[in-house]
Amino acid sequence: MSDKNKAILEEANAAIAQGNNEGFLSFCADDMEWTFVGDKTLKGKKAVRQWMAMTYIEPPKFRVANLIAEGDFVTALGDITIKDEDGKAAHYSYCDVWRFRGDNIVELRAFVIKTEVKDETSSAA
Numbered sequence: 012m013s014d015k016n017k018a019i020l021e022e023a024n025a026a027i028a029q030g031n032n033e034g035f036l037s038f039c040a041d042d043m044e045w046t047f048v049g050d051k052t053l054k055g056k057k058a059v060r061q062w063m064a065m066t067y068i069e070p071p072k073f074r075v076a077n078l079i080a081e082g083d084f085v086t087a088l089g090d091i092t093i094k095d096e097d098g099k100a101a102h103y104s105y106c107d108v109w110r111f112r113g114d115n116i117v118e119l120r121a122f123v124i125k126t127e128v129k130d131e132t133s134s135a136a
Contacts, residue, residue, distance in 0.1 A: 013080035016111045020078065020085050023116065030070040032063045040115040047121050069094045085109045090126070102126050 019038055026034030036056055045053040045062075053059050075089040087107045092100050104126050110118035 013082065013085070015114075016083070016085045016109075017078050017080045019111070019114060020087065020109055020116070024073060024075070024087075027063075027067065028070050028073055030067070032060065032067065035063075036060060038114075038116050040112060040117045043115075043117050043119075045119040045121065047123060050123075066093065068096055069098075083111045085111070 023035045023038040026032070026037075036059065039056055039059065041056050043056055043059060045059055047053075053062055072092040073089060074091075075087055077086075077088045079086040079088075085108075087109070088105070090102065090104050092102050094100050102125070103123050105124070106122040108120040108122075109116055
């Protein structure tokens with residue numbers, strides 16, 4: 012089950028990266044719940060759809076460092092860059108804990124921290 016859930020999440024995230032929010036949502040249960048820890052909770056596919064439409068003005072850029080799966084859970088660690096309506100990029104590091112029911116995503120607990128892009132040419136002091 013764990014490997015299957017990882018494959019589902021990878022396919023769902025690929026849809027988001029291509030700007031296909033409905034493709035992502037096709038992997039989600041209607042009663043899904045997304046919690047952005049310390050911020051807000053979205054209840055139901057309709058609420059998630061609205062949030063995605065407002066937040067993913069352009070498809071986000073992901074870098075997944077690790078996918079860790081056990082039972083009904085997949086944890087994703089990585090970075091994401093999202094552009095706002097003015098085209099300004101914002102960078103975040105995240106730890107997403109996804110819960111599955113059968114083949115459907117039913118829950119997300121997202122721990123997201125805004126980060127700065129490091130200039131790779133600068134030397135550390």
